[in-house]
Amino acid sequence: MTALAITNATVPGRLAGVSLSLPRGKLVGLVGPNGSGKSTLLQLAAGILPPHGAVEWAGRPLAQIPALERGRCATWVPQDAQFEFGFTVRSVVGQGRYAHGDDARGVEEALASFDLLSLADRPVNQLSGGERARVLLARAVATAAPLQLWDEPLAALDPRHALETLRLAREISRRGATVLFSLHDLRAAHGLDLVVVLHELRLRACGAPDEVLTDALYLDIFGVRVVPAPGLSLELP
Amino acid sequence: MKARSPVSELALPLLVAALVVLAVLALGYGDLRLSPARVWAGLCHEDTLAATIVWQIRMPRVLVAMMVGAGLSASGLVMQAFFRNSLASPGLLGVSSGGAVGAVVAIALGWASSSLWTLPAAAIVGAFLATGAVLLLARHGASRERLLLAGVALNALLASITSYLLSQFTGPFEKNTQILFWLLGGLEDRTWEHVVIALPIVAAAALLWPLGRPMDLLSLGTREAQSLGVDVRSLRRRLLALATILTALATAVAGTVGFVGLVVPHIFRLLVGPEHRRLVPLSLVGGAAFVLACDLAGRAAGGLRLGVVTSLVGAPFFLWLLRRLP
Numbered sequence: 001m002t003a004l005a006i007t008n009a010t011v012p013g014r015l016a017g018v019s020l021s022l023p024r025g026k027l028v029g030l031v032g033p034n035g036s037g038k039s040t041l042l043q044l045a046a047g048i049l050p051p052h053g054a055v056e057w058a059g060r061p062l063a064q065i066p067a068l069e070r071g072r073c074a075t076w077v078p079q080d081a082q083f084e085f086g087f088t089v090r091s092v093v094g095q096g097r098y099a100h101g102d103d104a105r106g107v108e109e110a111l112a113s114f115d116l117l118s119l120a121d122r123p124v125n126q127l128s129g130g131e132r133a134r135v136l137l138a139r140a141v142a143t144a145a146p147l148q149l150w151d152e153p154l155a156a157l158d159p160r161h162a163l164e165t166l167r168l169a170r171e172i173s174r175r176g177a178t179v180l181f182s183l184h185d186l187r188a189a190h191g192l193d194l195v196v197v198l199h200e201l202r203l204r205a206c207g208a209p210d211e212v213l214t215d216a217l218y219l220d221i222f223g224v225r226v227v228p229a230p231g232l233s234l235e236l237p
Numbered sequence: 238m239k240a241r242s243p244v245s246e247l248a249l250p251l252l253v254a255a256l257v258v259l260a261v262l263a264l265g266y267g268d269l270r271l272s273p274a275r276v277w278a279g280l281c282h283e284d285t286l287a288a289t290i291v292w293q294i295r296m297p298r299v300l301v302a303m304m305v306g307a308g309l310s311a312s313g314l315v316m317q318a319f320f321r322n323s324l325a326s327p328g329l330l331g332v333s334s335g336g337a338v339g340a341v342v343a344i345a346l347g348w349a350s351s352s353l354w355t356l357p358a359a360a361i362v363g364a365f366l367a368t369g370a371v372l373l374l375a376r377h378g379a380s381r382e383r384l385l386l387a388g389v390a391l392n393a394l395l396a397s398i399t400s401y402l403l404s405q406f407t408g409p410f411e412k413n414t415q416i417l418f419w420l421l422g423g424l425e426d427r428t429w430e431h432v433v434i435a436l437p438i439v440a441a442a443a444l445l446w447p448l449g450r451p452m453d454l455l456s457l458g459t460r461e462a463q464s465l466g467v468d469v470r471s472l473r474r475r476l477l478a479l480a481t482i483l484t485a486l487a488t489a490v491a492g493t494v495g496f497v498g499l500v501v502p503h504i505f506r507l508l509v510g511p512e513h514r515r516l517v518p519l520s521l522v523g524g525a526a527f528v529l530a531c532d533l534a535g536r537a538a539g540g541l542r543l544g545v546v547t548s549l550v551g552a553p554f555f556l557w558l559l560r561r562l563p
Contacts, residue, residue, distance in 0.1 A: 048460045071466020078461060084321045085456050085511040095454050099466030102450070124457075136461075143465065 002059060003147050003178035004045055004074075009053030014040040016201040018053075022180060022194070024146070027173040029189040029209070030182040032198035033222060038182040039079065039151050041198065045180065046076035046149045057147055071099025074147035075140045079155065081132060086123030089116055089135050096142030110142040113168050115161065130156045137165060141172065148172065150181035154188070163236050166191075186222075189213060197221065245509035248519055256303070256526045263302070263533050264295045301427040302532045302543075303525035304435040305491045306501075308483040309333075310524020311445055313498020314516055315480040318456040319473065322381050323506075324558065326498035327484040330384070331391030332367045333495070336488030337419045338395045339363020344415050345402045357434050357489035364485035367391060368477060381562075422492030422544030424532050431490040438486050441479050442521050448476065449514035456511070494528070494544045496551020501527050503558065 004022045009015055015037045022028055030038050043049045047062045047070060055062040057073050065073060075096070083092075093116070094107050111117050114134040119127070124135055133156040140148055148169075154162045166188065169179045173193070180196070189195050190209045197204040197212060199221045205212045215226045264279075265271040271279065271287055279287030313326040327333045343349045343359035374387035399420060406412050418425075451472050454462035463469040487494065505519040528543065531550065535541035 043460070046464050048463055067463070067468035067471075068466045071464070074464070076460070076464040078458070081458055081461065083457055084323055085506070087453070087457065087511050091453075091512065092457065095457070095465055098450070098454060139465075 002056070004180065005054075005056040005059075006041075006045060007054040007056075009041070009044050009055070011040055011044065011049060011052045014201065015044065015052075018198075018203045020196065020203060020206060022178050024058075024178055025173055025176045026178050026193040027170055028178065028180045028194040028196060029192045030180055030196045030198065031184070031186065031189055031213075032182075032204075036198040037201045038198055041196075042076065042149045042151050042180065042182060045147075046074055048076060068099050071143065071145075073145055074149060075143045075145040077136045077140045077148075077150040077153060079151040080129065081136060083125040083132070086125045088121050089124055089127070090120040092124050092135055093138045093142050096139040099143065106142050106144060110138040113141060113164075114138040115164070130158060130161065133157060134161060134165075141168070146177045148177055148179040148181075150179065152182050152184070154181075154183055154185065159234050160236070163234065167236065186213065186218075245515060248505070248509055248515075249522065252519065252522045252526060256522060256529070259526055259529045259533065260299050260303070263299045263529055264291050266533060266536060267295060297429050297432050298424050298427045298532070299529065300432045301435055301490050302424055302529045304432075304438045305424075305487040305494060306497060306524040306526070306528025307442060307521040308435070308438040308487040308524070309494060309497035310501035310520045310527065311442055311498075311517065312480045312483040312487070314502040314513070314520045315445065315452070315476050315483075316498065317502060318452045318513060319476050319480065320375060320384055321456055321458070322384055323503070323562070324381060324385055324499070324555075326496070327480070328493070328495040328498065329392075330367075330371050330388040331395060332364050332371070332481060332484045333488050333493045334392050334395035334399075335367025335370075336360040336364035336485040337493045338398050339366075339485070340419050340489055340492075341399050341402055341416050344412055344419075345406050349415075353430060353434065357486055360489035361482060361485040364481045364488065367395065368481045372477070419488070419492040421542050422488075422494035422547075423542035424491055425542075427490065435486055435490045438483060441483050441486075444475070445479050445517055445521075448472065449512070449517045452476070452513040452517075453511075456513070492544060495548045496555065497524055497528060497547055499558075500547075500551045500554050503554075 001024045002021055003024045006018060006020045009018045018041060032038050045055060047055060051062065090111065093110055094104055097103050097105060097107065111120055114137055116134055116138055119131060137153055153165055157165060173179050183189060190213060192209055194207065195209045195212045196206045204221065218224050218226050261273050261276055264276045265273060269290060275284060275287045276291060278284035279291035282288045309327060316325040316330060317323050339359040339362050340356055343356050349356045370391055371387060375384050403413065403416055451467045454465055454467050455472060459469055501524045502516060502520045505516055505523055509515050531546040532543050535543055535546040
């Protein structure tokens with residue numbers, strides 16, 4: 001079953017004729033150089049940009065899904081957010097349950113998953129960039145939405161939290177959700193189910209990482225050469 | 238979930254009590270002082286003289302003060318959530334001035350005498366024009382500084398329009414006095430007519446009541462709120478309309494009264510935190526109490542106008558806030 005289908009999406013100057021279909025229960029990486037349209041594609045998929053082209057969630061056209069229900073179907077995490085007001089970490093993560101009638105289910109688990117229990121009563125406008133990123137991710141996970149769209153979730157995280165986030169994303173996808181997230185760490189991309197490659201606002205490739213991320217593609221799109229090296233490799237203990 | 242602190246549990250009942258005490262004091266204060274017992278006798282029509290003073294003279298002023306305070310304070314709270322900017326308020330963004338210019342134009346052109354509703358209608362039109370201008374300037378996610386600088390420019394523009402109108406009507410002294418009244422907000426000589434004009438503030442406040450929760454989400458980001466299930470377009474439209482109407486009606490009956498929408502929501506945010514389900518009722522009741530107290534203080538200080546008192550309190554508070562913000 002399809003979790004997300006985008007047909008011929010064009011946003012003038014930001015995305016050109018992208019069509020894409022992602023199955024359920026997959027962990028999907030979105031890669032591409034700076035300015036290739038990754039954030040735009042994620043926002044379009046999340047229904048945040050005004051519709052250009054057709055977007056379907058689990059086979060339903062976005063236009064047919066009312067606002068509140070959308071909050072249960074899919075969720076989007078921005079690259080970074082500045083918080084003007086001092087809501088506590090717990091109450092911000094609790095906002096993930098807005099579309100569920102603020103029932104607070106899964107909020108404590110989401111806090112624990114992102115190592116936020118010790119920060120739960122701190123105001124969000126006093127957190128560091130990496131802590132903010134974890135709060136946004138925890139809020140998204142608390143929604144329990146089957147389509148998770150994350151914009152560079154790992155960029156601000158330290159190595160341990162980045163690895164834990166990847167592990168959690170993997171777990172969520174095993175339970176049936178599709179997680180589409182943008183990333184720049186191409187080594188991490190090799191461990192995912194699928195990789196979507198954007199280049200100059202167009203979809204360049206979509207498929208299994210080892211088939212898509214070839215040496216030729218690295219050189220062509222990213223302008224880098226692949227050198228096998230016994231470099232540093234990190235994992236959770 | 239964390240247990241509520243005693244402050245946030247008790248804040249609303251305490252405020253309502255404070256509002257009642259202030260109202261009794263305000264009804265008793267004036268050229269002829271009335272004790273609380275005599276105020277009560279007047280309210281119950283057991284004392285003819287007290288009844289006349291309380292019902293004919295002082296009650297309209299008290300009611301108008303409370304509605305103006307509730308309206309301006311709630312309007313400020315909404316603008317802060319809407320613009321995600323804790324310094325946004327009707328005065329600083331120029332919405333109050335817009336309402337005042339509308340009222341002044343109506344007076345200057347002689348429309349105001351034609352019907353009771355002309356003046357508030359003109360104030361609402363002026364306030365909406367000012368809100369529209371602010372929205373245009375803030376469309377692409379204005380920073381805190383940009384939004385406030387836009388407000389400075391808008392306020393200057395509107396002040397120049399008012400000055401022009403004043404200079405054009407130097408002849409008819411009465412019009413000039415009326416116009417000056419709107420520029421230096423005050424509550425002198427308010428009648429039951431003004432109470433009627435301000436009454437829609439109560440309706441607007443009731444419409445605002447259930448929007449507290451979605452305001453929480455909106456105040457942390459428009460796109461994020463949308464992704465979490467808030468109908469952002471409809472919510473933003475409703476909030477902006479309510480904030481503008483609240484300010485316009487308050488301005489129509491009391492002129493430009495500054496800083497209420499900035500000071501009151503801030504005090505409660507410091508006391509009970511940023512959650513709007515609590516801030517909406519507290520700002521409404523607290524705003525009413527604040528303006529009633531300022532008006533009473535101004536009268537006790539020998540007839541200082543309300544707008545002067547709120548600015549004397551609010552401007553230093555604003556500067557203090559500026560220092561605290563990152």
